[in-house]
Amino acid sequence: MLFQRIHKTVLLALCLTGAGASASVSEQRQQELIYLLHQDCGSCHGMTLKGGLGPSLLPAALKSRPDDYLRHVIAKGVPEQAMPPWEAILSAEDIDFLVQHLTRRTDVPEMNQ
Amino acid sequence: MKILLTLLALTLSSLVNADLRGTGDMGIIIERASGSVLVVEHSGETVLHRIEGLGDLSHASAVYSRDARYAFVFGRDGGLTKIDLLSGTIIKRILQGGNSIGGAISQDGTLVAVSNYEPGGVKVFSSEDLSLVADIPAIPAGGKSASKTVGLVDAPGNRFVYSLFDGNEIWLLDLSDPTKPDVQRFTDIGSKPYDGLISADGRTYMAGLFGEDGLAKLDLWYPERGVERILPNYGRGEERLPVYKMPHLEGWAMTENFAFLPAVGHHQVLVVDRRNWSEKTRIDVSGQPVFVMARPDGRQIWVNYAFPDNQWIEVIDVATMKIIHKLDVGKGALHMEFTPRGEKVWISVRDEDAVKVFSTADATLLKTLKALKPSGIFFTNRAGRIGL
Numbered sequence: 001m002l003f004q005r006i007h008k009t010v011l012l013a014l015c016l017t018g019a020g021a022s023a024s025v026s027e028q029r030q031q032e033l034i035y036l037l038h039q040d041c042g043s044c045h046g047m048t049l050k051g052g053l054g055p056s057l058l059p060a061a062l063k064s065r066p067d068d069y070l071r072h073v074i075a076k077g078v079p080e081q082a083m084p085p086w087e088a089i090l091s092a093e094d095i096d097f098l099v100q101h102l103t104r105r106t107d108v109p110e111m112n113q
Numbered sequence: 114m115k116i117l118l119t120l121l122a123l124t125l126s127s128l129v130n131a132d133l134r135g136t137g138d139m140g141i142i143i144e145r146a147s148g149s150v151l152v153v154e155h156s157g158e159t160v161l162h163r164i165e166g167l168g169d170l171s172h173a174s175a176v177y178s179r180d181a182r183y184a185f186v187f188g189r190d191g192g193l194t195k196i197d198l199l200s201g202t203i204i205k206r207i208l209q210g211g212n213s214i215g216g217a218i219s220q221d222g223t224l225v226a227v228s229n230y231e232p233g234g235v236k237v238f239s240s241e242d243l244s245l246v247a248d249i250p251a252i253p254a255g256g257k258s259a260s261k262t263v264g265l266v267d268a269p270g271n272r273f274v275y276s277l278f279d280g281n282e283i284w285l286l287d288l289s290d291p292t293k294p295d296v297q298r299f300t301d302i303g304s305k306p307y308d309g310l311i312s313a314d315g316r317t318y319m320a321g322l323f324g325e326d327g328l329a330k331l332d333l334w335y336p337e338r339g340v341e342r343i344l345p346n347y348g349r350g351e352e353r354l355p356v357y358k359m360p361h362l363e364g365w366a367m368t369e370n371f372a373f374l375p376a377v378g379h380h381q382v383l384v385v386d387r388r389n390w391s392e393k394t395r396i397d398v399s400g401q402p403v404f405v406m407a408r409p410d411g412r413q414i415w416v417n418y419a420f421p422d423n424q425w426i427e428v429i430d431v432a433t434m435k436i437i438h439k440l441d442v443g444k445g446a447l448h449m450e451f452t453p454r455g456e457k458v459w460i461s462v463r464d465e466d467a468v469k470v471f472s473t474a475d476a477t478l479l480k481t482l483k484a485l486k487p488s489g490i491f492f493t494n495r496a497g498r499i500g501l
Binding site: 039043052084 | 305
C-alpha cells in the first residue's frame with residue numbers, strides 16, 4: 001500500500017522534474033557513492049546491504065521495485081520507516097547512479113541474495 | 114648438580130613468567146570491513162594480535178567473560194564468536210541467526226544472549242561452549258510476525274531486558290532458571306524503540322524512541338509500576354532533521370546526577386535530572402549525536418555525530434554544561450572508549466583507517482594506531498559492569 005502511494009507520487013514528481021533521464025557521474029564520484037552506500041547507508045541496511053534495521057538492498061530484494069520508485073525513496077525518504085531523504089546531499093545524477101548500481105550490480109554471489 | 118637444577122628452575126620460571134599477564138588493560142577493536150578484530154593493550158597502547166575470520170562485522174559489538182579473558186563478538190551476519198585475548202585465537206564461532214545486532218552476558222557469566230533482527234528475537238547460549246540454551250522469538254502482543262529486537266542489556270538476577278522495534282514493547286527475560294525462561298512484557302511503551310540502556314546500578318532501563326519524541330523508562334525495582342514516558346515533548350514544534358544514523362544508547366551516559374541522551378533528529382544533547390527524570394537542559398551541539406558518553410569520573414561528556422557531521426567530537430563540561438572542546442578527528446569517527454579510569458579516550462576514525470588516542474585532560478592527540486576501517490572499541494573493564 002505504501003508502495004502504491006509512493007509510486008503515484010513518484011510519477012507525479014517525474015512529470016514535474018523530468019528526472020529519470022540517465023546522466024553520467026565521474027569515475028571518482030562513482031567510487032565515493034559506492035563507499036557511501038556501504039559505509040553510511042550500511043549503518044541501517046548493513047555494510048553488505050543485506051539488511052539491518054532497514055531492508056535488504058541486494059538485487060534480488062529490489063527486483064520488484066521500479067527504478068522510479070527507488071529514486072523517489074532515496075530522494076524523499078520514507079519518514080515513517082526511518083529512511084531519511086537524501087536529496088539535500090545527493091544530486092539527481094548521484095541517485096540515478098546508485099539505483100543503476102544497486103539493481104544492476106553483478107558482484108553479489110547468488111547465495112547471498 | 115644442585116646448582117644446575119636451581120639454574121634450570123630459575124630459567125623455567127622466568128620463561129613462564131614472561132608469558133603471564135593480566136587482561137585488565139586489554140581490549141579489542143572491531144575492523145568492520147575485513148571481518149577481523151585487533152587485540153590491544155592500553156598501558157603501552159599497542160596492538161597485540163589481529164584475529165581474522167569473524168564474518169560481517171558491520172555494527173559489531175562485544176561483551177566479556179567475567180574473568181575478562183574471553184570476548185564474545187556479535188556480528189551483523191548472526192555470527193557469535195568467542196575469542197581468547199591472551200592467545201589471540203578464536204575459541205569457537207557459530208552462526209546463530211541471519212542478521213543480528215548485539216548481545217549481553219548474564220550477571221553470573223554463564224549465559225550470552227544475542228539480539229536478532231532476522232529471525233526477530235533473542236537467543237541465549239552457554240558462555241562456555243556456545244551451545245543453545247533458549248530461543249525466544251519476539252512476537253508482539255496481537256502480532257503474527259516476530260519483531261526486530263534492539264537495546265538488549267543484562268540486568269541483576271540473571272535477567273535480560275530488550276525492546277521490540279516493530280512491536281513497541283519492552284521484554285524482561287528472566288533466566289534465573291535457564292531451563293524455564295520467563296518473559297514479562299510491557300506493551301505500548303512508545304513508537305519504534307531503536308535502542309536501550311540500563312543504568313550502571315542495574316535499576317533503570319530506558320529505550321529511546323524513533324517514532325516519537327521521548328524515551329520509555331522501566332524501574333526494575335518496581336516493574337509492576339510499568340513503563341513510564343520521559344521527555345515526551347523534547348522536539349515539539351521543531352522540525353525534525355533527517356536521521357542518517359540511529360543514535361546509540363549505552364550505560365555510559367549516566368553521571369551521578371544526570372543522564373545525557375542523544376536527541377533524535379535534532380542537534381542537541383538532552384540532559385535529564387536523575388532524581389525526578391525531568392528535563393534539566395538541552396545542549397546545542399554540532400550534529401545529531403550518536404554516542405553520548407560520560408568519562409568514568411562523570412566530569413566530561415564526549416559526543417560523536419551521525420553522517421554528515423561524523424568528523425566532529427565535542428566535549429561537554431558537566432560542571433558548566435558547556436562545550437569545552439570541538440575536535441576535528443577525521444571523517445567517520447564512529448566510536449569512543451575511555452580507559453578504565455578515564456585519563457585517555459580511544460576514538461576509531463573509519464575513513465582514515467586509524468584509532469586515535471586523546472588525553473581527556475586537555476583533548477590533545479597522543480597517539481595514532483593503524484586499524485582497518487575500525488568501528489567499535491571495547492576494553493575489558495566492561496567485564497565487571499552491568500549493562501555493558
